[in-house]
Amino acid sequence: MKTIAILGSTGSIGTQSIDVAQKRGYKVAALTAHSNAELLERQARLLKPEKVALYDENAAKDLKIKLRDTNVEVLSGMQGICECAAVSSADTVINSIVGMAGLRPTLAVINAGKQLALANKESLVAGGKLVTESARKNGVPILPVDSEHSAIFQCLQGKPSNRALKKIILTASGGPFFGKTKSELENVTAADALKHPNWSMGAKITIDSATMFNKGLELIEAVWLFGVEPSMVDIVVHRESIVHSMVEYDDNAVIAQLGLPDMRIPIQYALTYPERYASPVEEIDFASVAKLTFYKPDYDTFRCINICRSAIDKGGLAPAAVNSANEEINRLFREGKVRFNDIPDLITEGASAAPNMESYTADDIDETDKVVRSAVLSAISRKD
Numbered sequence: 353m354k355t356i357a358i359l360g361s362t363g364s365i366g367t368q369s370i371d372v373a374q375k376r377g378y379k380v381a382a383l384t385a386h387s388n389a390e391l392l393e394r395q396a397r398l399l400k401p402e403k404v405a406l407y408d409e410n411a412a413k414d415l416k417i418k419l420r421d422t423n424v425e426v427l428s429g430m431q432g433i434c435e436c437a438a439v440s441s442a443d444t445v446i447n448s449i450v451g452m453a454g455l456r457p458t459l460a461v462i463n464a465g466k467q468l469a470l471a472n473k474e475s476l477v478a479g480g481k482l483v484t485e486s487a488r489k490n491g492v493p494i495l496p497v498d499s500e501h502s503a504i505f506q507c508l509q510g511k512p513s514n515r516a517l518k519k520i521i522l523t524a525s526g527g528p529f530f531g532k533t534k535s536e537l538e539n540v541t542a543a544d545a546l547k548h549p550n551w552s553m554g555a556k557i558t559i560d561s562a563t564m565f566n567k568g569l570e571l572i573e574a575v576w577l578f579g580v581e582p583s584m585v586d587i588v589v590h591r592e593s594i595v596h597s598m599v600e601y602d603d604n605a606v607i608a609q610l611g612l613p614d615m616r617i618p619i620q621y622a623l624t625y626p627e628r629y630a631s632p633v634e635e636i637d638f639a640s641v642a643k644l645t646f647y648k649p650d651y652d653t654f655r656c657i658n659i660c661r662s663a664i665d666k667g668g669l670a671p672a673a674v675n676s677a678n679e680e681i682n683r684l685f686r687e688g689k690v691r692f693n694d695i696p697d698l699i700t701e702g703a704s705a706a707p708n709m710e711s712y713t714a715d716d717i718d719e720t721d722k723v724v725r726s727a728v729l730s731a732i733s734r735k736d
């Protein structure tokens with residue numbers, strides 16, 4: 353029987369991972385979350401893991417009391433999460449933590465020699481070189497959970513040789529503001545941005561989809577996962593979210609992966625790879641989908657895509673810096689403290705505060721994060 357651990361088990365990907373794990377009959381050895389003790393208690397009673405961890409120390413104390421009649425070990429803080437990430441009985445660990453808080457857990461999974469099913473794209477964006485080099489050194493695969501990257505991974509199965517791959521075509525839904533002009537976006541709020549047309553996801557990634565920063569993160573994610581040059585990654589807007597991404601070979605043959613927009617397909621594939629099994633997701637009814645449309649992204653209105661492209665072109669810590677700036681600004685936008693159209697300039701300004709360096713450690717990434725976040729906060733207070 354397969355044994356897994358789920359980091360970020362209370363979130364959108366985390367709860368869908370539990371659904372997949374239960375349907376496949378997997379044992380769950382560890383669960384972690386930020387602070388939702390009620391939900392983690394329910395999950396722990398259902399799945400009987402060996403260990404659980406909450407990042408928040410007080411919430412962990414509360415959970416320890418709630419679970420005192422069980423054998424579940426309750427841990428806390430980043431150290432507790434990393435201990436769960438390395439739980440000895442698990443063979444695969446799903447990292448579905450949101451944000452660069454997922455970096456140390458990603459490294460903990462890899463250093464423990466476990467397969468990493470990665471939804472937490474921010475850890476790969478912030479620490480791409482570090483993460484992929486550690487994975488290579490430890491001989492562990494990184495199995496993509498992000499739907500586009502799962503699609504590309506699926507399209508690459510049976511690839512003749514690296515030279516035959518011409519490009520990767522990432523599809524983007526375009527988010528809730530597709531087709532809008534800059535002036536129409538002047539007064540949009542977080543509530544408007546949270547209405548995603550096709551996917552139901554956590555708040556941070558939903559805002560990132562509205563700014564299309566998410567597609568920039570995914571471009572960087574693709575570069576690291578598939579070892580391609582950034583110039584080999586094209587982006588096309590596909591409103592229906594049925595084609596999850598494509599690869600084009602030297603002979604101009606394009607292979608695509610299609611399915612209904614439901615994350616349980618890529619989650620399950622990351623857990624069963626290279627095998628496939630029946631899934632809880634329905635089949636596509638092509639006649640009712642009727643048509644699939646494709647558009648060039650509006651790079652002038654959605655400037656975050658090219659901010660990420662420049663960052664990966666620069667390399668080193670530049671992707672970490674734009675990622676941290678975006679995390680901070682994303683939160684402030686959700687709190688109503690930043691205007692939608694100010695987001696791209698604020699990201700650029702915040703990210704430029706940190707010095708770049710070619711090779712780096714996890715501590716350097718944390719230092720960049722600190723510098724950038726405080727630069728964002730002072731840029732915003734100057735605007736007030």
Ligand code: NAD
Binds near residue numbers: 366387
């Ligand atoms: P979410 O907000 O619904 O859940 C996030 C999880 O991380 C929660 O369990 C939360 O408790 C935990 N968490 C948050 N901050 C933490 C911290 N500081 N320390 C430890 N744990 C913390 O997010 P989500 O939508 O499930 O997204 C998770 C990741 O998967 C993100 O990186 C996102 O980009 C990626 N992803 C999500 C989707 C989706 O459909 N939701 C699709 C593709 C990729």
Ligand code: MG
Binds near residue numbers: 498499500570
């Ligand atoms: Mg995606």
